[in-house]
Amino acid sequence: MTAVFLETPKRLVDVEIDGRTVRVPEGATLLEACRSAGIDTPTLCYLENLTPVNVCRVCVVEVEGSRTLVPSCSRAAETGMKVHTDSERVRTSRKMVLEFLSSSADLSLASADVQRWIAEYGADPSRYGDPEPPHAAGARDATRPGEHEAATDGAEAATVHQPVKYDNDSYVRDYSRCILCYKCVEACGEDAQNTFAIALAGRGFDARISTEFDVTLPDSACVYCGNCIGVCPTDALMPASEYHMRQEGTWDESQQTVTSTVCPYCGVGCNVDLHVQDNTIVKVTSPLESEVTHGHLCVKGRFGYEFVQNRPDEQ
Amino acid sequence: MFGAGGGTSSYREAEEADLLVLWGSNAREAHPIFFHHVLKGLKNGARMYAVDPRRTSSAQWADTWLGIHVGSDICLANAIGNEIINAGLVNEEFIKRATENFEAYRTAVAPYTLERAERETGVPRDVIRQLAHDYARADRAQICWTLGITEHHNAADNVLALINLSLLTGHVGRYGSGLVPLRGQNNVQGGGDMGAIPNKLTGFQDVETDMAARARFEAAYDMKLPPKKGLHLSQMFEAMEEGELTTAYIIGENPMRSEADTARTRKNLENLEHLVVQDIFLTDTAKAADVVLPGTAAWCEAEGTVTNSERRVQRTRKALEPPGQARDDIEIIAELAKRLGTDWAGADGKQPSAEDLWNELRTLSPMHTGMSYAALEEKGGIQWPCPEDGHPGTLFLHARLWETDPAKRGNPAPFVPVEQEDPLDELSPEFPLRLTTGRRLESYNTGAQTGGYTTPLRHKETINLSPEDATRLGVLEDEVVRIASRRGEVTAPVHIDRVMREGLAFMTLHFPEEVETNILTLDTWDPKSGTSEFKATAIQVSKIETVS
């Protein structure tokens, strides 16, 4: 016997996407098929290192024979599938998802891709009227499932706007930006950290990411690994250091370099990407494709870098 | 293990194992991202046993926690081995083909009955029996350990006891099965790989016995190598005490804080004729030095490589300009060499780069030969051995043991019988509590690095006691108590912790500014590995009477 480890060989399947045949390994998703064919497909709740939750529905495509549109991020490609990514139905749904989100949450810090999709699909948040005034601190956390104040005249659009939650030195949680993509919950939970400090609470439009009884992060199970920050697509979750720089107007990504190295702490050898501005580390992330980390770090790896720029005994 | 000083398995194998035994490892806090792989394994259905005196956050994930008495690991391991043998669960074919010395092992473990193990470890016999059977029966089983195994006066024996179990069951050399020592620092493995151990040259080539390797190095360096192996850390301190070692050049280490028995360490370092410290901090050790050379933070201010606990060599890169007068460590060493009469500068007058040195190393260390910087870059790190260009690296070690062809199988792996030895710092009526030490998630070793950042997780150093001991001593949460060992005493506030059992106390080494825990610890070290017994100190805890 030779104890060599072999992966089971994968079959290939052919799907037709927008009239072109695309060949992918069995088990590949339609999103992977689209991307391999170079078709730009918007995603918000999808990330390579997390289990697809297919909740944002911005990646939907039309599969012939299916009554509704299907989320490409989680539907496996099957031989013979005929897929349309640019039909009227697809375009409308994508536009509306982007419009719903941009009319109810602040997407101003979402990626350039998101801004581009909003423009390309013609999402127009102004169609719903002016946004309602921000909720008082804690108001959304106190809502009860199945009850809401009925819209009076519908002149203002309901939003999730509310004050920033800043209850510790490591993170800032700005839930006005939250699109409820579930990524932070996945990263804090089963997909990586398994700390489960946060979860979905409440229901419907009042659903929110919350600790138990909305206790502060220091009172919660949070271990400040920052893996939630690492996966947040809208910067609703942000390191306090970045938040401060943004408040001061000194955060400037065009002046930042990103250098890949290895965490200085324990022997696991986590890959870290150091984001440096003015010879100062301003943020630490980890590459999603790292076999060691899959993009996730612990509190030391993500926040424990200060010692190189804050040497207690420096002259 | 069987010739190569590294863990056998890859992290990803933990995700696909059937059984994981975490032995003396609180990976949840000390190796959090390795624990992510463990958690994936659990999600995929793996069962987990945790062997630890405390029911740590790691142990709380285990299907079964075995709360052994500190330092009774060999008794437990031998009893497990004995039970596997008695129950007829040994992997006979593997033992026959790939191991030697089994009979001696069988004889040695025979006295370690389940009854004896229950008496000496505290763990009920049915639980030990279950672990033995589950481990032997699993298709893929790993034993992972950390300092709970190695910070004992008989550390090497502890490790051997675990290796014996893997040989008994054939849980080595196959995908998903293996022996996984988790390294405490980001380049402990790399330090060993590079030959920063007294008896090995780079690539684990023996200084005294591997003549071919010696010849290769001597040819490359154009000089004779010293014929004898050197001293390990604990021996060095003994040599200082004896006056045989009078000069030390310490790079990136703070023994004044990290060594057991601080008072003795301080005396030894202060008595040196000449002490040079190269560090990025003005550490306590540096403060005692005659010369301080400000170095660079290797992970972000210089180029190089490190090796992790799955033998993966990865590139570190310069992201920051070092501050002030700090200089690249390679440059410092090269300058020092120049002053000592050897100029390593090339034709262009430049000192060698990290990559130049690495390429030289690749010609001398066969296990690194295929790892060019370009290949490391492309593959995101490579696991040794990687003997030639284009080699993909090695997922797990010792596959040879399963070869049917004896020639390919090579030398058999020996059973090395070991006997239980209790911790040297004995409990007594005067020192009735067993202090063990460990790590916390947010902090690291002596806190030199983690002291630089703040986190809401951080809380002050405490002595953690069981509710039972706290009640007996009449002490309350946060009450400052006196803690004394046979070597010294400190004070610290109490934290009453339900993961502790009666008779057990816990402290960390993270906050020497607050509590110099190592004043208490014993510096008795393991003659085979040179590690001190940080994990087992006899102490007394007493109330501080307030003057009214």
Place this chain on the structure above:
Amino acid sequence: MDLKLSAEQKATAAEKAAVDKVIGPSETGWDGGERQARDAHVAFGGHAARSRRHLLIGVLHAIQEAAGWISPGALDYACERLTVPPAEAYGVASFYALFRTAPSPGAVVHVCDDIACQVNGAEDLCERMKRRFGDAGTEAAFDGSGVTWQRSPCLGQCDRGSAALIQRAGGQPARVQIAPADPEKIWSYLTDPQSQGTPAEPTIRSEEEGADGPGPAPRLLTRVGAVDPESLGSYRAAGGYQMLRRAAGLGRHGTLREVKEAKLLGRGGAAFPTHIKWDAVASNPVRPHYVVCNADESEPGTFKDRVLMERDPYALVEALTIMGYACGAEQGYIYIRGEYPLAESRLAHAIETARAQGFLGGDVMGEGFAFDIEIRRGAGAYIAGEETALINSLEGRRAEPRNKPPFPAQNGLFGKPTAVNNVETLLSLLEILRIGGPAYEATGTENSSGSRLWCLSGCVSSPGLYEYEFGATLREVIDGAGGVRDGRSLQAVLLGGAAGAFVGPDSLDLPLTFEDARAAGATLGSGVVLVLDDTVDLASLLRRITQFFRDESCGQCVPCRVGTVRQEELFARVASGTPFSAERDLFADIASVTRDASICGLGQTAVSAVDSAVKLGLIPGASS
């Protein structure tokens, strides 16, 4: 699992006792009990401890009933006992409307103001509640612990004219439905729980056997009112458990064949062929299999399953047992909505007595197969009626639907093959076995076999539950209930509930079959026939529907979470005078994305009723 439990106030003795009563006392110091000597050296956590999550909702019910709310300390204790992280448990507790996560008065009255009750004066009832108990959400003095009232979605008492559900902490019983409801009856119940008496018999009607056809015909309601629902003997005397014996005689495959030949379509709303689900589960090599009865009847206007469970509980137990047998499952669950306390207690009694007499257990009826049933109580969530949301709820999670595929037959409860069917569907199984699959198929119409229960409510003379073979027209069904009451003229009928569609008076000759409804762009849904005469304010009814979907959306997917809000806002604008024509394009877009891109049927149908109203010209300025 390394839980962090940090509530400052620990659980009270009463809260702990309530939890322990559900899951037994803790055994070690590691799961909330006293430290034992053995705890110093061994603890069991891991998979076994983490596999108790599915008990969470039952435990939360116990805490709610003991204390009137789920306090942080009680939640921590539940988490410690079940190895569930507190944030996750809070996420569950805060999802369901019958749980309160803030201190609450000891009694909470849920007053139905949903569509059927609204037609019958729910606003007036709410006004009277306000005068008696103060504004909704405020606390009125009562019995030291206070009482509050709030509006509620449909309570499944639509034939009664008005309904309320009283939830009471520490009281016995903890929940009761009052219908018809008025403030004085509620008050007298609160002060004297015995004052209520037994609930009135519902109006039911089902033709005599053979009355309208040559062959045998299914009759779902024959035992309702004829057997004592609390007597197994009475049920057996009426022919009970003969069908289980017959199924065992036919064998698994024979039973599946009867279902297939009967061409039974699910009665819960989606009209999916029952045998396809069952065959897929029965033939799945993965074990174990589960069968689940979906008794989370929450579609506004629907009350049929409640009546069946209250009046004929043994029939459901027998039918689920046969389903379990056919699908190769040894464990069945009945997931019943928390608003149905009487049905739940009758089912519990039926299960207990059936088990005692060998109709459930290790060797059912001596036929050599094992099967047992557990009741799981919902906690106030319409979405839990969606089968994958229901499965999540059974697992102790938020009732968020799963994306499909995979379907429950492949990956259902606890990841195992699972078949889920509605109560009426299961009772139809008994009728299939009674008359035989082919005979069943011969009844009704070509594509709609068998009979169907219709929930008549609103402006009809005799609201109630009516059974007709498929093919009866809408006019026949309404006339069967005495026609539009007070001789008024019909404005519209809402068919199929809030997720259904309006039809106008010109559709009265529509045969009520799956195929005819589909062709007419309508749906039979859960059998709701809500009759609306010319006095009904349709605009406010539509607004109530939009509010319902906004309230009941689980919040998981964007199209439904935000779309239901935007739909409600849009109709609020229309109600405030914006001409619908100005909103037409926006409504079309909202309808398109919710219908096309929502995860589940709730979102996909959240615009259906409103859309049909638009198309029928029932909205001013919307005639098309």
